[in-house]
Amino acid sequence: xxxxxxxxxxxxxxxxxxxxxxxxxxxxxxxxxxxxxxxxxxxxxxxxxxxxxxxxxxxxxxxxxxxxxxxxxxxxxxxxxxxxxxxxxxxxxxxxxxxxxxxxxxxxxxxxxxxxxxxxxxxxxxxxxxxxxxxxxxxxxxxxxxxxxxxxxxxxxxxxxxxxxxxxxxxxxxxxxxxxxxxxxxxxxxxxxxxxxxxxxxxxxxxxxxxxxxxxxxxxxxxxxxxxxxxxxxxxxxxxxxxxxxxxxxxxxxxxxxxxxxxxxxxxxxxxxxxx
Numbered sequence: 001x002x003x004x005x006x007x008x009x010x011x012x013x014x015x016x017x018x019x020x021x022x023x024x025x026x027x028x029x030x031x032x033x034x035x036x037x038x039x040x041x042x043x044x045x046x047x048x049x050x051x052x053x054x055x056x057x058x059x060x061x062x063x064x065x066x067x068x069x070x071x072x073x074x075x076x077x078x079x080x081x082x083x084x085x086x087x088x089x090x091x092x093x094x095x096x097x098x099x100x101x102x103x104x105x106x107x108x109x110x111x112x113x114x115x116x117x118x119x120x121x122x123x124x125x126x127x128x129x130x131x132x133x134x135x136x137x138x139x140x141x142x143x144x145x146x147x148x149x150x151x152x153x154x155x156x157x158x159x160x161x162x163x164x165x166x167x168x169x170x171x172x173x174x175x176x177x178x179x180x181x182x183x184x185x186x187x188x189x190x191x192x193x194x195x196x197x198x199x200x201x202x203x204x205x206x207x208x209x210x211x212x213x214x215x216x217x218x219x220x221x222x223x224x225x226x227x228x229x230x231x232x233x234x235x236x237x238x239x240x241x242x243x244x245x246x247x248x249x250x251x252x253x254x255x256x257x258x259x260x261x262x263x264x265x266x267x268x269x270x271x272x273x274x275x276x
Contacts, residue, residue, distance in 0.1 A: 079112030083120075086113050090187070095223045099231035102183055111179030114162070117186030122154035124193035128200035153262060160254040161185040164247035165229070172243060174233035184228030191217035191224075222248070 082105055090097045102110050162178075162185035169176055195217040199210045222244060229240040229247075 078109065079116055082109050083113045083116040086187070087117075087190070094187070094191075094220060095227045098187060098224060098227045102180070102232050107177055107179035110183040114179065114182030114184070114186035117190055118155060118158035118162075118182065121158055121186070121189040121193035122151055124197040125154040125157075126150055128196035128198075131200035132196075132204060153258075156255050156258045157251060158185055158189055160251040161189065161247065163254075164250045165225075165233075167250075168229065168243040168247055169233045169235065172229075172235040172239040174229065174235035174239075176233045180228075180233055184225065184232060188221045188224040188228065191220040 086101045086105070089101055105113060162181045165181040165184050166178070168174075169181065192214075195210065195213045198213060202210060225244045225247060226237075226240050229235050229243050230237050235243065
């Protein structure tokens with residue numbers, strides 16, 4: 001596994017798994033000896049054994065390298081904390097802090113954050129739709145739609161948007177992997193999920209307020225997608241201007257096909273029970 005060092009002390013500490021045993025002096029020594037400059041614009045790959053060898057010469061204590069299963073377990077446990085920190089950092093400046101939030105976590109942890117944001121979006125959709133449309137409650141079709149199935153249905157916009165991000169990244173030759181796409185899709189859908197949640201709380205009697213917040217949420221979503229494609233995936237702003245509307249249209253079109261099929265089956269179930 002390759003570790004990446006940056007002139008930023010906090011980022012160094014986050015990227016070194018045995019960071020608890022390192023002092024600030026150790027990190028400064030590593031930067032001075034291996035980076036050679038404080039203002040390097042690019043990340044410098046550094047293998048774990050090289051860092052261990054360098055610090056062992058200074059009698060710096062090291063923790064034993066963690067196994068792959070242990071690292072995965074730590075990522076799973078730390079994903080909710082990372083998601084909360086990312087949400088807290090971006091709540092007042094979501095577009096401006098999007099890139100720095102991703103860089104502070106890296107691709108692996110950003111994948112977990114994106115999945116948590118996607119799951120949160122799905123839960124908001126479920127709660128908001130159920131409470132905003134109370135006449136659905138009396139249809140008597142709940143046994144046909146268990147929680148897990150409805151949750152998977154609510155994930156469709158997140159999955160389709162992440163897929164559209166991946167295709168756009170490949171077409172426009174951006175950088176990144178699945179973690180980039182899930183992070184961009186998850187963070188971009190957070191504003192819409194919150195508005196749907198608000199709609200479930202306020203109800204149909206406050207439709208004007210819901211529409212106003214919905215317009216704001218849509219604008220923030222578009223800005224987040226643009227910032228994600230241009231800053232996180234590093235495609236040009238000209239390409240991002242084309243990619244964002246195409247991503248949204250593709251995601252809406254795919255979701256529409258899935259939901260049309262679901263509603264068709266739902267209406268069939270309702271009519272079948274009505275005429276029994």
